[in-house]
Amino acid sequence: MTELHSHDHITCQEVVELVTDYFEGALPADQADLFEQHINFCEGCDWYVDQMRTTVAAVGRVEEEDVPDEMRERLLTAFRDWKRK
Amino acid sequence: MIAYKFLRPDGTSPFTGFRWQLPNGGPGRWVDAPVEPCRSGIHACRVSDLPFWIGRTLWEVELDGEIVEHRSKLAASRGRLLRQIEAWADDLRDEYTRMCANRAHELVNSISPPLTAWDAVVEPSIPEGPALLGFVAARIAEEISGPEAYHEERARQTAWLTERLELD
Numbered sequence: 474m475t476e477l478h479s480h481d482h483i484t485c486q487e488v489v490e491l492v493t494d495y496f497e498g499a500l501p502a503d504q505a506d507l508f509e510q511h512i513n514f515c516e517g518c519d520w521y522v523d524q525m526r527t528t529v530a531a532v533g534r535v536e537e538e539d540v541p542d543e544m545r546e547r548l549l550t551a552f553r554d555w556k557r558k
Numbered sequence: 559m560i561a562y563k564f565l566r567p568d569g570t571s572p573f574t575g576f577r578w579q580l581p582n583g584g585p586g587r588w589v590d591a592p593v594e595p596c597r598s599g600i601h602a603c604r605v606s607d608l609p610f611w612i613g614r615t616l617w618e619v620e621l622d623g624e625i626v627e628h629r630s631k632l633a634a635s636r637g638r639l640l641r642q643i644e645a646w647a648d649d650l651r652d653e654y655t656r657m658c659a660n661r662a663h664e665l666v667n668s669i670s671p672p673l674t675a676w677d678a679v680v681e682p683s684i685p686e687g688p689a690l691l692g693f694v695a696a697r698i699a700e701e702i703s704g705p706e707a708y709h710e711e712r713a714r715q716t717a718w719l720t721e722r723l724e725l726d
Contacts, residue, residue, distance in 0.1 A: 481709070515686075
């Protein structure tokens with residue numbers, strides 16, 4: 474769980490760190506409160522959270538069989554190489 | 559219990575997208591939801607909560623059933639819109655934004671040396687609207703005098719809104 478710097482407000486960086494927990498309803502009420510206060514005044518973070526929500530919804534609909542064979546191979550290769558580094 | 563709620567111009571909630579039935583010659587219909595602050599329930603503001611949730615349109619809301627007081631909001635199991643606070647319109651939103659910007663400049667220059675880095679963000683923030691300017695003024699106060707000053711600045715904003723919107 475992200476340690477907040479302040480109990481009265483959160484930073485843009487903390488919004489990025491907390492966004493997944495926010496979507497999953499996993500934030501304690503006080504942190505969710507500060508998260509929503511922040512996106513209420515910060516246009517950039519509001520946009521970011523909207524984009525993340527859209528991305529999560531889109532990715533959630535992708536099934537394994539939706540990924541073309543060539544793309545699957547490239548992804549598997551990339552992950553294998555990443556693991557070796 | 560009477561409380562307040564900011565909505566988008568189309569009557570939807572900024573966080574959930576829920577579309578409220580707007581009053582039309584009488585209160586909107588009751589909406590029911592189990593109470594769980596920030597997750598479920600009818601969320602609304604006490605007057606002192608308004609600066610934290612500034613939005614485009616402001617409504618008086620009647621809450622009923624279980625009502626939980628949270629740090630900066632209320633959560634109730636029932637709620638309905640009673641009336642729009644018409645005074646919260648473009649001109650007053652702009653006036654509030656300007657008031658917060660002026661206050662931010664005043665705070666920046668109240669110490670020596672002035673907080674020039676903070677001063678530089680005030681005017682460019684104005685197009686983003688009143689919620690951001692209220693936060694900027696409160697953060698500058700906190701930067702100068704500590705966390706209590708943040709809340710004192712928010713209380714100052716509450717007093718301004720209470721008077722100009724003629725709220726109790």
